[in-house]
Amino acid sequence: MFFQINPSNGIPVYEQVSRQIMFAVASGSILPGEMIPSVRELARELAINPNTVARAFRDLQDQNILQTVRGTGVAVTHGARAKCISARTRVIRDRLRDVLAEARQSQLDEAELQAIIDAEFENSKKRKH
Amino acid sequence: MFFQINPSNGIPVYEQVSRQIMFAVASGSILPGEMIPSVRELARELAINPNTVARAFRDLQDQNILQTVRGTGVAVTHGARAKCISARTRVIRDRLRDVLAEARQSQLDEAELQAIIDAEFENSKKRKH
DNA sequence: CATACCGTACTATCACGGTGATACAGATGC
DNA sequence: GCATCTGTATCACCGTGATAGTACGGTATG
Numbered sequence: 001m002f003f004q005i006n007p008s009n010g011i012p013v014y015e016q017v018s019r020q021i022m023f024a025v026a027s028g029s030i031l032p033g034e035m036i037p038s039v040r041e042l043a044r045e046l047a048i049n050p051n052t053v054a055r056a057f058r059d060l061q062d063q064n065i066l067q068t069v070r071g072t073g074v075a076v077t078h079g080a081r082a083k084c085i086s087a088r089t090r091v092i093r094d095r096l097r098d099v100l101a102e103a104r105q106s107q108l109d110e111a112e113l114q115a116i117i118d119a120e121f122e123n124s125k126k127r128k129h
Numbered sequence: 130m131f132f133q134i135n136p137s138n139g140i141p142v143y144e145q146v147s148r149q150i151m152f153a154v155a156s157g158s159i160l161p162g163e164m165i166p167s168v169r170e171l172a173r174e175l176a177i178n179p180n181t182v183a184r185a186f187r188d189l190q191d192q193n194i195l196q197t198v199r200g201t202g203v204a205v206t207h208g209a210r211a212k213c214i215s216a217r218t219r220v221i222r223d224r225l226r227d228v229l230a231e232a233r234q235s236q237l238d239e240a241e242l243q244a245i246i247d248a249e250f251e252n253s254k255k256r257k258h
Numbered sequence: 259c260a261t262a263c264c265g266t267a268c269t270a271t272c273a274c275g276g277t278g279a280t281a282c283a284g285a286t287g288c
Numbered sequence: 289g290c291a292t293c294t295g296t297a298t299c300a301c302c303g304t305g306a307t308a309g310t311a312c313g314g315t316a317t318g
Contacts, residue, residue: 003234010139012305021235027236038264049307055268064180071264071315088235093245095228098138100253103221105132107156108195110254116222119244124229125239141275167294180279183296200285200294264315270306278300286296 002029005046015049017056019091022065025076026084032076036066039074134175142177146185148220151194154205155213161205165195168203 003020005013024030039057043050057074059064065080101106103113132149134142142217153159159192165171168186172179186203189195 001143004231007306014305021237024230029236039262039266051308052306055305057265059138068265070266070313071317073264088237089241089245092228092232092235093249094241095231096249097253099221099224099228100249101256104253104256106152106221107158107215108217108221112218113221114250116218116225117250120225120229120248121243124226124233127230127233128318136276143275168296171293180278181276184275186295197295198285199283199296202294215274261318262312262316264314266307266313266314268311270308270310272305274304275302277302280297280299282297283295286289286292288289 005048007048012058014052016053017042017046017048017053021056021060022087022091024085025065025080026088028081030076032078032080035073035075040104134177136177143181143184143188146175146177146182147151147188150185150189151220154194154209155217157210161207161209162203164204171244176202193258 003024005016006090007013009016011019014111021030032034032113037045043053046053050103057066057068061068062128063083064077065083066074067077068074100113132153134145136142140148150159150165154161159165167184168174168179172182175182176197186197189211190197192197192212193206195203195213196205196206
């Protein structure tokens, strides 16, 4: 797997894991029906605890995004793609909404906020790889 | 005081309090030299624990934004305004940067991201009061 | 059958944010 | 002087996120 965890992010690690798996499904990096790394392997790769990974898997299983077969491994369900795409948009939009709400509430000047948004958006484009 | 607390925000309550005081100073809602509500009063207003407010005050005191006098109350220092203005910009920009980084990392389509940003920015304008 | 891997389920432990309660020292106003 | 406000400090407690270790049942492969 190809993503990284930020332990001091405010966002719980198990949630970062489940999110990034969702994102990978949404973008097509993981295809429905495909198997994903085991709890223990993913925990080793991300240098986090297997329990934390297991919890992320359990959450995704509850959302019918992952399907686990005891003794075999974990696979992405066939209905997962659409769910992950809409969930991805929702997550991004919600987080963006929070930031903008805080910006509004801070009485930051309208034009200045617009300038920050534009600058950071351009910046993030450059950092895209 | 005029701000509200979101207990289930991921952001610690004591940090929300200190932030919003900073924002109020930055925007001129509280002027340097002015007294702010006491620990107990603010705790009562926000329906949170006095210890939590005290911690926010202590943090701001460590940054030389607040000046406390035992037995009297808490006042905004005279150098606070500039500090708060730059801190506000930094906070907003950092949070925005986090969201954009996550959006990039999710492989969300460039145009779609742009559309979400525009839509939410317009939305937040309307919700401004 | 034996081994190795898989997911799952516990129990214990720790750090941190938050609450609740209490106590103390300094300042103010009557 | 005394009551009452102020900030400060300390204690115990709880919930949650995370770690660590162990154990159990199912599956695949030899």
